[in-house]
Amino acid sequence: MxxxxxxxxxxxxxxxxxxxxxxxxxxxxxxxxxxxxxxxxxxxxxxxxxxxxxxxxxxxxxxxxxxxxxxxxxxxxxxxxxxxxxxxxxxxxxxxxxxxxxxxxxxxxxxxxxxxxxxxxxxxxxxxxxxxxxxxxxxxxxxxxxxxxxxxxxxxxxxxxxxxxxxxxxxxxxxxxxxxxxxxxxxxxxxxxxxxxxxxxxxxSKSPAAVRFGKSMFQPQRQMALAEAYDFAGNVMAENMMSPDAGEGIDAFLGKRKPVWEQPGH
CATH class of the missing domain: 3.90.226.10 (2-enoyl-CoA Hydratase; Chain A, domain 1)
Structure with a gap:
């Protein structure tokens, strides 16, 4: 629409x-x-x-x-x-x-x-x-x-x-x-x-959650020192791994099927 x-x-x-x-x-x-x-x-x-x-x-x-x-x-x-x-x-x-x-x-x-x-x-x-x-x-x-x-x-x-x-x-x-x-x-x-x-x-076509996690990480880490950036990015990635979309995406990959992402606002 x-x-x-x-x-x-x-x-x-x-x-x-x-x-x-x-x-x-x-x-x-x-x-x-x-x-x-x-x-x-x-x-x-x-x-x-x-x-x-x-x-x-x-x-x-x-x-x-x-x-x-x-x-x-x-x-x-x-x-x-x-x-x-x-x-x-x-x-x-x-x-x-x-x-x-x-x-x-x-x-x-x-x-x-x-x-x-x-x-x-x-x-x-x-x-x-x-x-x-x-x-x-x-x-x-x-x-x-x-x-x-x-x-x-x-x-x-x-x-x-x-x-x-x-x-x-x-x-x-x-x-x-x-x-x-x-x-x-x-x-x-x-x-x-x-x-x-x-x-x-x-x-x-990508996971809405993963894209948002990525945007929340990418710009801030550019302003950080290397060690701080890796620590920050690791925490974001761990949180991303706990999302339903990450579980669905990995299971879909292993099962050789297309993932079905959670849709925001629904």
Whole structure:
């Protein structure tokens, strides 16, 4: 079953068989992350985090570009440091909410993703782009170093490549972004919808519990020292082993049959 609704029209949401599709819907503004857009995104992410029936999230966009970052006109209309601090806190909260979601988040990227738009791609667990997509953290070109995008970018690609992008403002192609680790896959533009749908279907075919255990472990352990990470991961894996799905999956493997996973929300 598929359910669709709008969230203030600047963000569209569709729920379909365990997957939530969030679509940035300011195509005439290249889907810039205005204060309103960030607020509604945060609200939806918080709702998704509390819904046990959600198993995957896709963040996409309408129009020729994925996201051109912050709304510069809106920012210039509020020349106040306290306002900027609040805005960047809100944006940082959205990015951290993406990382903290208990299910995988896929960025579906067409056209350009710049500045905070590139940050959003870097914050997602997976990112699939059409081959004509391009990426930059180009605030430096208008006198603004992309400091908050640098946090996500430098955790996604090597520090030297990240700093080069940040200090030059240069665009990189989708193929280069995949080579550097910003993207998990690149496809022909006409095949982008299919590639994302195939990845969603693949995730939905796995144990919902195992995927949630994996998401809860993967991001936090990246920030830990090696011994701490192994201790944390071992505890998560032991808890995962106690889940009904792990017992079912192993028994199915040994019995050479297809497993039947527990369905959340049922």
């Amino acid at each position: 598929s359910l669709s609704h709008t969230t203030g029209e600047i963000l569209l949401r569709e729920d379909k068989e365990g997957a939530v599709y969030l679509t940035l819907n300011r195509p005439d503004k290249f889907n810039t992350l205005s204060e309103a857009m960030l607020s509604v995104l945060q609200r939806e992410l918080e709702a998704i985090a509390l819904d046990p029936a959600v198993r995957c999230v896709v963040i996409g966009a309408n129009g020729r570009g994925f996201c051109a970052g912050h709304d510069l006109r809106e920012m210039r209309a509020h020349p106040d440091q306290a306002y900027y601090q609040q805005l960047f806190r809100l944006c940082s909260r959205v990015m951290q909410s993406v990382v903290a979601l208990p299910v995988p988040v896929i960025a579906k990227v067409q056209g350009m993703a710049t500045a905070a738009g590139c940050q959003l791609v870097a914050s997602c667990d997976l990112a699939i782009a059409g081959r004509s997509a391009s990426f930059a953290v180009s605030g430096i070109n208008v006198g603004l170093f992309c400091s908050t995008p640098a946090v996500a970018l430098s955790r996604c690609i090597s520090p030297k490549r990240a700093f080069d992008m940040l200090v030059s403002g240069d665009f990189i192609s989708a193929d280069t972004a995949a080579e550097w680790g910003l993207l998990s896959a690149v496809t022909d533009d006409d095949d982008l919808d299919t590639a994302v749908a195939d990845k969603v279907e693949q995730i939905l």
